[in-house]
Amino acid sequence: MTSLPSKDITLPKPVPETELSGWGHYPVVRGEERLGEDLEAITQGVVLTRGLGRSYGDASLPSRSGEAVAGSALADRILSFDADTGIVRAEAGFPLWRLNRLFLPRNWFTPVTPGTHFVTLGGMVAADVHGKMHHIDGCFGEHVTALRLRVADGRIVECSDTQDQDLFRATIGGMGLTGHILEVELRMKRIPSPWIFQETERCDSFDHLIDALKEAGKTWPFTVTWADFLNHGSRMGRGLLMKGRWADPSEAPKDLPRFRHPPTLPPIFPSWLGQPFLVRIFNRLVFAAIRPSRGILHPESCFYPLDIVHNWNNLYGRRGFTQYQCLLPDTPDHAAQHRLLDTLRRLRAPVFLAVIKDCGREGRGLLSFPKPGISYALDLPIDERTQSIVDTLNDVVVAEGGRIYLAKDAFTRADHFRSMESRLEAFQAVRRKWDPHGLLRSAQSVRLLGDRP
Amino acid sequence: MKIAFLGASKGMGRALARQLASRGAQLFLLGRDLEDLGRSAADLQLHGASGTVGFCTCDLLQPPTFGPALDQASAAMNGLDTVIVTAGIFATQEELEADPALTARLLTADFTNTVLFCEEARKRLLAAGGGTLCVFSSVAGERGRKPVILYGAAKAGLSRYLEGLDHKFRSQGLRTITVKPGFVKTGMTAGLKPPPFAGEPDAVARSVARAIERGSAEVYAPGIWRLIMLVIRNLPRGVMRRIGF
Numbered sequence: 001m002t003s004l005p006s007k008d009i010t011l012p013k014p015v016p017e018t019e020l021s022g023w024g025h026y027p028v029v030r031g032e033e034r035l036g037e038d039l040e041a042i043t044q045g046v047v048l049t050r051g052l053g054r055s056y057g058d059a060s061l062p063s064r065s066g067e068a069v070a071g072s073a074l075a076d077r078i079l080s081f082d083a084d085t086g087i088v089r090a091e092a093g094f095p096l097w098r099l100n101r102l103f104l105p106r107n108w109f110t111p112v113t114p115g116t117h118f119v120t121l122g123g124m125v126a127a128d129v130h131g132k133m134h135h136i137d138g139c140f141g142e143h144v145t146a147l148r149l150r151v152a153d154g155r156i157v158e159c160s161d162t163q164d165q166d167l168f169r170a171t172i173g174g175m176g177l178t179g180h181i182l183e184v185e186l187r188m189k190r191i192p193s194p195w196i197f198q199e200t201e202r203c204d205s206f207d208h209l210i211d212a213l214k215e216a217g218k219t220w221p222f223t224v225t226w227a228d229f230l231n232h233g234s235r236m237g238r239g240l241l242m243k244g245r246w247a248d249p250s251e252a253p254k255d256l257p258r259f260r261h262p263p264t265l266p267p268i269f270p271s272w273l274g275q276p277f278l279v280r281i282f283n284r285l286v287f288a289a290i291r292p293s294r295g296i297l298h299p300e301s302c303f304y305p306l307d308i309v310h311n312w313n314n315l316y317g318r319r320g321f322t323q324y325q326c327l328l329p330d331t332p333d334h335a336a337q338h339r340l341l342d343t344l345r346r347l348r349a350p351v352f353l354a355v356i357k358d359c360g361r362e363g364r365g366l367l368s369f370p371k372p373g374i375s376y377a378l379d380l381p382i383d384e385r386t387q388s389i390v391d392t393l394n395d396v397v398v399a400e401g402g403r404i405y406l407a408k409d410a411f412t413r414a415d416h417f418r419s420m421e422s423r424l425e426a427f428q429a430v431r432r433k434w435d436p437h438g439l440l441r442s443a444q445s446v447r448l449l450g451d452r453p
Numbered sequence: 454m455k456i457a458f459l460g461a462s463k464g465m466g467r468a469l470a471r472q473l474a475s476r477g478a479q480l481f482l483l484g485r486d487l488e489d490l491g492r493s494a495a496d497l498q499l500h501g502a503s504g505t506v507g508f509c510t511c512d513l514l515q516p517p518t519f520g521p522a523l524d525q526a527s528a529a530m531n532g533l534d535t536v537i538v539t540a541g542i543f544a545t546q547e548e549l550e551a552d553p554a555l556t557a558r559l560l561t562a563d564f565t566n567t568v569l570f571c572e573e574a575r576k577r578l579l580a581a582g583g584g585t586l587c588v589f590s591s592v593a594g595e596r597g598r599k600p601v602i603l604y605g606a607a608k609a610g611l612s613r614y615l616e617g618l619d620h621k622f623r624s625q626g627l628r629t630i631t632v633k634p635g636f637v638k639t640g641m642t643a644g645l646k647p648p649p650f651a652g653e654p655d656a657v658a659r660s661v662a663r664a665i666e667r668g669s670a671e672v673y674a675p676g677i678w679r680l681i682m683l684v685i686r687n688l689p690r691g692v693m694r695r696i697g698f
Contacts, residue, residue, distance in 0.1 A: 018646075035643035037463050038489075074640050077467075077496035091492075102499065261656075 017066060023313050024056040025320030026382050026410055029443055031062035031069060039075035039092060043150045043180035046070045048442045050176070051093060051120030055127060056323045057410025058443035059175050064453040069442075070180065072122050078102070079183070086188040087145060092122030092181040097307075104194040104299060105256050109246075111143035111189045115355070117304050122181040127407035128173030128365040130375075132222035132244065132303065132357070137189075139363035139370060141172030144186045149179035152435035156182065161364075170430035173365030175406050177440050177449075178431060193252035196222075196302040198244040199294040202287070206237025206341060209356065210334050210374065216243045217358050222302070228287060229344055229351035229378065230280045237341055239356070240290055244302050257298050279352045321352075321381045324390055325405040326397045327359060329373040336400040337374055343396050344378075349389050353379040366427040369405040377408065387411055394420075406444065417448045424449075454478040454665075455533050457526035459511060459570065460540030462486075462493040464639035465589065468654035469539065472662045474502035481526035483511035484540070504530070513540050513562050519573045527577065534584040535665070536574040538567060541589065543641045549603045556603055563607035568614050575618065575627065583626020587665055588615055592633045592673065595682045599697055619670050628668040632661055635678035650677050 021028040033050065036042040043049055049070040050060035062069045072093035079089045086108060088099070097117035099110055114129040123129075128141040137143075146160040147168060157179075159168040171178045203209035209225055216223045220243040227239030306312055313321070328336045344351060355377040359370040369375075380386060390411035397404060403420040404412055418424060428449070431440075441451040456473060460466035461482045474480060474497040482497075484490045490508035497506045507529040511522035527533040542559045549556045571586060578584040593601040594608030612631055619629035636642060637652040652675040664672040673679035685698070 032644075036640045037467070071643075074464075074643070077492050078499050079492055079495050081499055 020050075020053075020061050020069070021320070022053055022055050022057050022060055022410070024322050024382070024410060025313060025316065025318070026322060027058050027061070027443070029058070029061045030065045031067050033071045034068055035071040035074050037074045039070070039072055039180070039182050040150065040156065042070045043182070044154065046180075047440055048176050049092070049122065049180040051123035051126075052095065052118050054116055054119050054123065055407040056321075057408060058447065059127075059406055059409070060123075061443035063441045063443055063446050063451065072120055072181075075182075076120075081188075086190065087185060088188055089146075089183060089185040090121055091183055092125075093120045094184075095120055096124065100299070101259050103188060104191075107191050107194065108188040109191045109194075109299075110140075111187060112137050112140040113303050114140075115304065116307055117300070118307060118310075121184040121186070122176075125172055125181055125184055126174060126176045127405075128363050128368040129407070130359065130363075130370045132224045132242075134370055135217040135223065135358050135360040136221050138361055139173070139365070139368050140186075141363050141365045141368060143189075144172060144184060146185040147171055147181060148183035149181055151179040152437065152439040166430045167434055169364055170366045170427055170434075173363060173368040173406075174427065175367070175444065176442065177445050178434060179440065191246045193247045193249045194257055194299060195247040195252040196244050196297040196299050197247040197251065197295070198222075198242060198297045198302055199292075200290060201241045201243070201292055202238075202290070203241055204238050205235070206337070207334065209237060209239050209241065210330075210337060212241050213356065213358050213374075214330075216241060221245050223358070225356045227354040227356050228283045229341075229349070229354040230283055232345045232348060236345060238287070239354070240287070242302075244297070247296055252296060257300070259300070279350075316381050319382045321379055322386060322390070322410045323377055323379050323408040324393060324411075325369075325375065325377040325408040326393065326402050327370060327373045327375045327405075328397065328400045328402040329371075330358075334374075336402075339400065340376065340393070340396055343392060347385075347389050347392060349378070349393075350381060350383075351378045352381065366423055366430065367406065367421070369403065369407075371403070373402065375405075377405075391416070406448075409444070409448075412448065414448050414450060454535050455481075455530040456535040456537060457481050457483060457523055457530075457533055457574070458537045458539075459483040459513070460538060460589075461497070462489050464539070464641050465634060465637055465654045465657050466537075466539030467493065467496075468658035469537065469661050470497055471500045472655075472658040473665075474498075474500040474506075476662065477501060477503050478535075479503040479530050480506050481529050482506065482508035483522045483526065484508070485510060485512045513566050513570065514558070516566055516569045519570045523573055523577055533577060533581060536571075536578065536584070536586050538570060538574075538588045541567065543604060545645070546600050546602055546604070559604065560607050563604070564610045567611055571614070571618070575622065578627050579622065579625060583628075585628045585630060585665055585668070586615075586618070587630040587632065587661065589632045589634065590615065592635045592678050592682050595633070596685050596688075596693070598685070598693070616670075623670075628670075630661075630664055630668070630670060630672065632657075632664070632672045632674060633678065633682075634674050635681070637674070650675060650681070 017030045019028050020031050034042045046068045075091040075093035077091045081088050113131045124140045128139045130139045222244035225239050225241045357375045362371040394416040398419045445451040446453050461470035480502050482490045494506040509525045511518045542562045590612040591608040593605035594612045615631040657674040660674045
């Protein structure tokens with residue numbers, strides 16, 4: 001028995017190719033996803049690390065068919081927490097839902113959350129996610145204090161705003177293209193209670209919606225709107241405004257929120273349910289059914305309403321969908337916003353769901369998406385028109401001085417992206433310094449940044 | 454509960470240890486890599502484990518480490534009432550057929566050494582007046598099946614041993630729990646195509662934690678595998694020869 005090696009009870013196996021895709025089921029690339037608890041081991045020599053695959057397009061996909069990427073989902077341990085400073089450190093695959101469920105009962109919460117909790121901390125850094133609190137708290141990256149990375153030459157480095165700042169800031173919002181994120185350290189936020197107080201308001205026109213959203217942002221820490229863009233008539237852009245804050249201990253229920261395990265949809269939902277006319281009826285019913293309300297709400301119902309069904313993306317059937325998310329600067333007359341609305345109306349774009357949010361200051365990541373203005377997240381089922389719709393919308397975004405969100409994108413053309421992104425050259429310079437041979441890349445970086453496949 | 458846990462840093466062991474920690478159990482971790490154990494200890498502490506989560510080295514491939522590791526666990530927690538084993542080796546039938554040394558290693562770790570570890574645990578638990586011994590076997594040991602002949606043989610032997618332990622010692626206060634997971638999505642099975650009914654580690658952990666509370670002798674996880682294996686165990690040999698399951 002002396003021949004028995006004492007290292008590694010779990011033996012590394014060759015991983016067969018599978019079909020990899022993002023949350024939108026489009027595009028699909030054949031490749032290997034190397035999963036394992038030991039992130040340092042599985043990131044060796046691969047071009048990219050992905051988390052839970054919640055980016056919508058091709059950001060988490062290998063640069064070409066047959067290529068391997070690492071998957072961080074099993075590297076999910078929390079490593080330390082300091083109750084004095086609120087600083088948490090965890091492995092990159094640690095999921096947000098676990099962070100929330102561990103810390104809500106202790107009256108701590110993530111400083112920034114996106115609209116789903118099925119994301120990893122590593123993914124939240126790579127996309128520099130934002131959420132309902134952006135107008136106050138900024139992006140997630142603002143609250144990240146340090147990162148542990150495997151850079152392209154194989155070294156493992158710790159970086160922060162005081163140590164290799166260029167690498168740190170390029171990694172925040174850098175879509176995993178600067179190094180494999182191994183560990184994330186961030187500062188949590190203290191909350192008065194684990195419950196939310198929320199008010200819902202109906203807005204009968206687009207102007208009303210935008211004005212109410214901006215007005216609400218002056219006093220409410222969490223704001224977001226859902227708008228109806230399928231109705232192309234005069235009521236296009238009417239919607240619901242949700243305003244929230246943490247409940248005061250005096251008004252919150254005495255018991256802790258209960259956490260449930262979400263149900264799962266069948267792998268692919270019948271696609272006839274995704275017909276625009278059915279969705280239009282559905283939107284109308286929702287708008288008619290939801291009455292103005294105010295009251296105490298479960299924190300997960302406030303921040304993650306769509307996570308009630310685990311894989312709602314299957315609603316869009318086999319062809320999948322894309323979420324086009326862009327940001328347009330705003331003026332008092334909302335002229336840019338109306339030009340976008342007019343374009344959508346002219347295109348008769350089948351926007352199943354539109355989420356509109358006002359954004360505050362620009363993030364500190366070199367490619368962070370938000371900046372002051374209005375952000376639109378538009379769900380579009382994929383069909384033969386999708387590319388031309390995205391192209392036309394991107395023309396508007398370029399003309400208005402806006403930009404798109406890489407975590408959602410699957411269709412933008414490289415020349416459009418370059419026209420929107422004046423910060424691109426600085427980002428590429430950091431990549432050239434830390435990865436001179438261009439090892440780290442993704443399907444998205446091949447499409448948008450001209451990386452080799 | 455004062456639990457000595459062999460294999461808590463990965464896969465189903467990680468999920469089960471977290472589940473028990475969140476219920477306030479006291480844990481002591483056994484494994485090979487001290488740095489890795491330290492990270493898991495921190496994780497379990499933050500998931501709610503009582504006291505300080507300690508750890509020491511114990512290698513399933515080195516039987517002389519078994520007794521001293523269990524003694525250290527007992528000393529650190531001031532006693533011991535539960536021992537859990539989730540550690541083991543997995544390899545596909547093709548890999549094992551191609552590599553006799555790997556086969557020897559797997560059979561030794563998953564059968565012989567796991568039994569030797571359980572013997573050390575059994576003695577200590579009985580000396581303390583009883584307790585719970587919870588060991589992860591597999592549905593692979595239920596029937597001679599083409600894709601898991603060698604792995605299944607080791608697990609079949611382990612299941613029989615655990616069954617015998619429970620029959621002999623339950624009256625003396627030692628409850629032996631045999632866990633039989635079906636396909637569960639972990640690092641061990643990463644890269645294999647998940648069959649229908651593939652389980653999640655967290656769901657397995659919840660049902661095993663429940664079984665430990667109740668003292669059930671046998672757990673299939675996910676539960677549907679109890680039915681599947683009932684059918685498989687009763688299929689005629691002529692059918693088993695034809696199907697690939």
